[in-house]
Amino acid sequence: MSKLIIKPTSFDGLSLVKRVPIRDNRGYFIRLFCREELSCLGWDTPVAQVNLSYSAQKGTIRGMHFQHPPFSEKKLLLCLKGSIMDIVIDIRTGSPTFLQYYTVILSEENSLGLHIPEGFAHGFQTMTDSVELLYFHSAVYSPSAEDGLNPLDPKLALPWPLPHTAISERDEKHPVLNQNFKGIQP
Template sequence: MLFKSLPLAGAYKIDVEPFSDHRGSFARLFCVKELKEIGLEKSLRQINFSSTLKAGTIRGMHYQKPPHAEVKIVRCIKGKVFDVVVDLRFDSPTFLHWHGEILSRENMRGIYIPEGFAHGFQVLEPESELIYLHTADYSPGFEGAVRYDDPCIGIEWPLEVTDISERDLQHPLVDNDFEGIKL
């Protein structure tokens, strides 16, 4: 696996080095030893899957609050998405900054998302599928979110929004009183 630092402290783009021959291909998508080199100390607790039918759909921007904050590793295994992370760590030099990456089956890219980041994505191809590796159990009482269209964050989504859940539309906007996440 090849790790490239993103402009948000502690976040990484993960590329793979696939081996291909007449049978098909092989690539390592997860390696504890290699991930430890970029700071992953916790073990995986969950692996989740999502499927989104319609291009333009947005899911996000979700996170878990301490003490259930989590590291996520996200990969697109079918289709294509614009995957976005937002640094919500109050004491971070990149507080409220965002970064997006195209994840697809073809590029096999993943995103390493540290604790204290919100995550979401927009589907660029119909019937896109993602897998998420989490270092914490889902804890409903500790979930948080910010709005996908928050002007204080200013995410530039590549497509017109075609669908978003009612729940995601109700997430709060960041304001002057937003304290961020203190890890």
């Protein structure tokens, strides 16, 4: 049966998730989510929300988003069409990787997903036109708890590989880091 292969990263709780398809003369079958297989990552609650984002233009930036406790959430991200450079920033107060970032290319070709634990800001840049990204969330969206970091903040110096072609006004208006940012307790 199709399965998920989990590969930890150097960030506590952050893991790559490889989808292994079963192929035959009809095409393929691929598992996108299995709580039992993801239980080793602490995914022991039902999926609360599933979202799909579509980005039309190569170079689009979305992020860097997170939710404050008690609405912090785990996410599993899968690129279903096209390719993205995904980036997360550890914003967990007291973490040895606090304010460090991790990047990975997710694409329909490499079948990689990214499991993001609570306490990370998340964003991505599209590497192709017509990108579809599927998100599984452990908590529902809470407008009162949403927040973000400015993806173009020179203090973060995020390594966006392409010039940005599209970014929302909301994301551009996220604050830049200052000495008052202490992170969050997930």
